[in-house]
Amino acid sequence: MKKAIHIYLSTFENESRILKQTKSIIDHKIVDQVIVLARGKEGLPEFENISPGRSVVRVRSEFMKDKIPLRGFGKITLLLKMMDSVLKFYKIIKKEKPLFINLHQVALLPLIPIFKLASRKSKFIYDAHELETETNGLAGNRKNIYKKIESKFIKSFVQVFVVSPSIEKWYRDKYGIKNIATVMNCPIYKSSIKNNLFREEFGISNESRIYLYQGALFKGRGIEILLDAFAEINDPKYTLICMGYGEFESEIKEYAKKYKNIFFKTAVSPDVVLNFTSSADVGISMIENVCLSYYYCLPNKLFEYLMAEIPCIVSDMPEMRNYINKYNTGVVCKGTDKQSLINSILEMDNFDYQRFQQEVEKCKVVFSWETQEKVMINEYRNLLLNHA
Incomplete structure (x- = not known):
């Protein structure tokens, strides 16, 4: 044997x-x-x-x-x-x-x-x-x-x-x-699994675009930039949900109390995570360039967003930038500050969702x-x- x-x-x-x-x-x-x-x-x-x-x-x-x-x-x-x-x-x-x-x-x-x-x-x-x-x-x-x-x-x-x-x-x-x-x-391949779990749980309107960060809530993941950017926007048309666990959990909850466009969701089982991911409209992966490992990374969250058929905003680092530019899977944020992220959030208003939907199935196979x-x-x- x-x-x-x-x-x-x-x-x-x-x-x-x-x-x-x-x-x-x-x-x-x-x-x-x-x-x-x-x-x-x-x-x-x-x-x-x-x-x-x-x-x-x-x-x-x-x-x-x-x-x-x-x-x-x-x-x-x-x-x-x-x-x-x-x-x-x-x-x-x-x-x-x-x-x-x-x-x-x-x-x-x-x-x-x-x-x-x-x-x-x-x-x-x-x-x-x-x-x-x-x-x-x-x-x-x-x-x-x-x-x-x-x-x-x-x-x-x-x-x-x-x-x-x-x-x-x-x-x-x-x-x-x-x-x-x-x-x-990459995640195991799944066919389209669109849901509305976030809107149902938090009472978010259909007119609001939901931006999702999912994963570990630790330093180096851009959590502080995210919170500051959505607090600055302070408009329910642009909603942030942070789903995960880690040291920033209490801070996210405090922001959620102050701002109607910020929500916290406890981490869910890997068995159902894509059901929640597909309930968002845009994923976010603002990994910070705090070490060489992060600079060269290709976070599995990018592929989870893809498998859930939502585009994403990513940091301007080699592998993530190449993934976005080559496959038209989202927007590259040009900086690591609040205003750069706000610009990318607004840029998603003009994102070619139709082209993304036409090519998403092919991309899902590649990154399965x-x-x-x-x-x-x-x-x-x-x-x-x-x-x-």
Whole structure:
């Protein structure tokens, strides 16, 4: 039986990319079984079946907690707890002897020698969910350490997957690797699913154009610019809905109390998110250029907006700009200030919706998971040929 193990240090509750990847390699008979090793959490089962052939094992350990003491004897304790977690991973890998071991974070790379001892014939795959050593908030010694780790271990992988062409080029230029491919984080294809959920829930009139931000409500995502721009407009004809979770939630709620054209919607299940997305008229992705990973990004939200058949406003950064200009999927905001965003919001009044609707079906196919998985499966098949 051919097996794969994916390791990702989250609690694995809604990890859409890994869920899609693991389903694809089962469906296409690359492997017969997939085990996802994740982080334990109170209230979540240690073992969980996702679907036939796919399961999650959540490793419970003090090391996996969000906050770890780093003072005095805490450092020794931390080391022991890290060893405990690694030992649990080691035992599972040794028992399962997977054909593929997929690592999804740069912090896991130093464990490759240990995992190789557990299963010498396993092939290692690196799935970089972003430009891993150039992420938002990564700085100082930690950033330097991550760079050294990635540089040292990157050639241990038989295959590297990344999420945008610019990030692929960066990895190729930086490390001189050739076994790399872009697999964008696109949603599974869905036919037209138009709804009116937002208008029904918030009593928004049909004359109002609904602008939607959905996703994490953290710094670097343009939330403050959005709130200031719609507060300045202060006209129900232009309505903003922020749907998600994160540190800006309370601030959005305060704006919603003051302005009749701003609303907050709690994050919804991935199973129904596109039903809500399709209830908006325009999506917004104002990622700020605070790190190289963001500068080169192609957020999955862009493709969710597309799958919901709504155009979007995006930041003026290479991949997002190319996506808009090449496929006529929205408007590029020329700046990162309030007035630039207001200009883009007003520019949507003259957007060619008819042309967009004529071409949206073709674009949905291009940016669906069904198209992206072909790239991934092709690379896996090449690896199987080399393994035979």
